[in-house]
Amino acid sequence: MKEYIILFFLILGTLFILTAAIGLLKMPDVFLRMSASTIAATFGVASMLIAVAIHFGTVRIILHVAGIIVFLILTVPVGAHMMARASNIIGLPMWNKTVRNDLEGKYKPDCHGFRSPSEVKNEEKDIKENQNNNEVNHH
Amino acid sequence: MNCTNAILYFILPVLSISMLLIFIRLFKGPSLMDKVIALDLLVIVTIGSFAGYGILHDEVVIVDIALIVAILAFLSTVAFTYYYEKGDYQINKKNDNNPTEQTNEEDAENCNKNNTEKTNANNE
Numbered sequence A: 001m002k003e004y005i006i007l008f009f010l011i012l013g014t015l016f017i018l019t020a021a022i023g024l025l026k027m028p029d030v031f032l033r034m035s036a037s038t039i040a041a042t043f044g045v046a047s048m049l050i051a052v053a054i055h056f057g058t059v060r061i062i063l064h065v066a067g068i069i070v071f072l073i074l075t076v077p078v079g080a081h082m083m084a085r086a087s088n089i090i091g092l093p094m095w096n097k098t099v100r101n102d103l104e105g106k107y108k109p110d111c112h113g114f115r116s117p118s119e120v121k122n123e124e125k126d127i128k129e130n131q132n133n134n135e136v137n138h139h
Numbered sequence B: 001m002n003c004t005n006a007i008l009y010f011i012l013p014v015l016s017i018s019m020l021l022i023f024i025r026l027f028k029g030p031s032l033m034d035k036v037i038a039l040d041l042l043v044i045v046t047i048g049s050f051a052g053y054g055i056l057h058d059e060v061v062i063v064d065i066a067l068i069v070a071i072l073a074f075l076s077t078v079a080f081t082y083y084y085e086k087g088d089y090q091i092n093k094k095n096d097n098n099p100t101e102q103t104n105e106e107d108a109e110n111c112n113k114n115n116t117e118k119t120n121a122n123n124e
Helices: A002-026 A030-055 A059-091 A117-138 B004-029 B032-057 B060-085 B092-096 B105-124
Strands: none
Touching: A002 B004, A002 B032, A030 A059, A030 B032, A059 A117, A059 B004, A059 B032, A059 B060, B004 B032, B032 B060
């Protein structure tokens, strides 16, 4: 019975990792590749490590496995966020069938920072005030 | 004995096939960020194969190695992306149209100017 549970978790994790690899190879875009690889691989490695914990069954191994899983769940999204931010700042092209890009035109390429919505509002206000002042000066 | 056969004939071959697919992306990747993603996923698949070997040979030590490899994978990803973002890889259309290129110091000065102007405007 224990063997079958271990086999179930191992095969599940292996199929998740295979899915991640195929997604990394076949997806058309940097961002899509990143999402496919990150999500699938995290769950795959987590279930394979759960199989290791069931196989050994001691407290030390279970704590180590829990530590690795928590560490992966904490760090893999952070790394993926950093990679997506860097590739968006550098300006890597998106897929040509992308429907919506909320960050388009909202980042400053000269100082590696994104504008928040309040800053955008302030800039729009400044532009309007400048236009009004120019009109008054012309009259 | 069922378990060892399954690991030997299904799990480790499938993991190595997925490693091959990742290596294809690593050599083919059009941008450098694709290669960074492929390396990150390669390390994660390595942790999975550690788990398979640990069950196959009854090795307890391999779990500790998996922990260290996970930490190293995160550090390498952060270092790659940090220097890739700060580096001179910009694919902006501005630079393609204008032959005059700004250096990083000028960019930083412009950025500071914009920020100080904004803070002054807000204070007034």
